[in-house]
Amino acid sequence: MSTFPAAPRIAPVEAPYDASIAEAFARVMPPGREPLKLFRTMARNPRVLQRIFAGSLLDRGTISLRERELVILRTCARCGSEYEWGVHVAFFAQRAGLSKEQVAATLPAANNRDAWTGGDALLIQLVDQLHDSACISDALWEQLADTFTPEQLLELVALTGAYHTISYMTNAFRVALEPDAARFSAA
Structure with a gap:
């Protein structure tokens, strides 16, 4: 099981975020909550962030x-x-x-x-x-x-x-x- 004592290999982006990134974070994060470190890391490549968010299966689907x-x-x-x-x-x-x-x-x-x-x-x-x-x-x-x-x-x-x-x-x-x-x- 993995807990990483070493520094992240890709540093998460920090606020202030570009408008498109801020909008993407606002769609997936509860109000008042900072974006998750994973999301901020993926934001280093906005295309990856947007495609991962677009392919999310966290909405109401066919399973409970x-x-x-x-x-x-x-x-x-x-x-x-x-x-x-x-x-x-x-x-x-x-x-x-x-x-x-x-x-x-x-x-x-x-x-x-x-x-x-x-x-x-x-x-x-x-x-x-x-x-x-x-x-x-x-x-x-x-x-x-x-x-x-x-x-x-x-x-x-x-x-x-x-x-x-x-x-x-x-x-x-x-x-x-x-x-x-x-x-x-x-x-």
Whole structure:
């Protein structure tokens, strides 16, 4: 799991922001909240920032908030992205109805697949298989197809891939942890 003692590899931009960057931040951040360090880092390349924001799957989609956050947490945990995992725990876990024990069980070190049942267990398996093999076995696919619609399955796989990309960015750039985000060690 990754906590980076070294300085970030790409320094986040500082205010005042260009107008287009400030507008992009205003669309995704709660009023009065400073933009996240990841967003400020991506703002070094406004095209990347805008394209990542345009491809966001954090809006209301075909899956529930709980399903979305479970997939994001497990993906980020498997990728060792303490930054993104911690931000999502802080911002969304409670609203998604995930208990502290369930949040902790998203960490691979917990090795706690028994914490999950039904659709939740299938989502953990989906993320794990995609992470391990970039594919889904026929046996798991049959179970997923019995539980989720084709539209939901498309969203779940896209979401997993999107958060691999976000995890790559947080880890490769060594984005400093947000002060109010959760930590792997506290789970």
